Amino acid sequence: MARxxxxxxxxxxxxxxxxxxxxxxxxxxVNIEDLDFAGRRCQVKAKGARTKARRRGQVREDFVLETLYWDAGTARLLPRLLKGRTRGPVFLTHRRPGPGKVVNSRDVCPDTGLARLSYGQARALLDEHTAVGGPGTGWNLHEFRHSALTHLGQAGASLLMLMAKSRHKKPENLRRYFKPSPESIAELTSLLAPGASRR
Structure with missing residues (x-):
């Protein structure tokens, strides 16, 4: 969005x-400490990750971590957004947590005191920017993920590569994005021609 x-x-x-x-x-x-700027990637908790309880009620932070990769657009914008901050949430609200509100220390910037941007706030902002028929008619945050996978599928990404990028565990959840072009099917078929090398 260039608006x-x-x-x-x-x-x-x-x-x-x-x-x-x-x-x-x-x-x-994601927190700033999670970002690998040189590698254009960060680690996130796997979907459905939960803390595992030890005996006698002790909680252990035991998560499966997965890697997300971004490209040049994000790499250009992140430093401008962070303005030299080196810790705390990447995406912040413009306000401090209200009095009496209990907030996890990981969800507050230690330098500015501002709180992490919530899903509800981000969803409302996106709706505000994209709604054409009044409030509630705008895009959903999930549509960015859907669009990315659709465009990768249209560009010829294999089902296995789409699974690796999206971290879906079941191929059937990604088949709608996997749409080989007629050219790629013709190229594949050419491998069956007489004289084509076979193993």
């Missing part, structure tokens, strides 16, 4: 959602 009225925070979020094909909750949950 001037869209804040840098939202531009970065939307670009990162699209380029990474990540789930919105994963991207909103």
């Amino acid at each position: 001037r009225e869209v804040h840098l925070r939202e531009k970065t979020l939307y670009r990162m959602l699209y380029e990474s094909a990540g789930r919105s909750e994963e991207i909103l949950g």
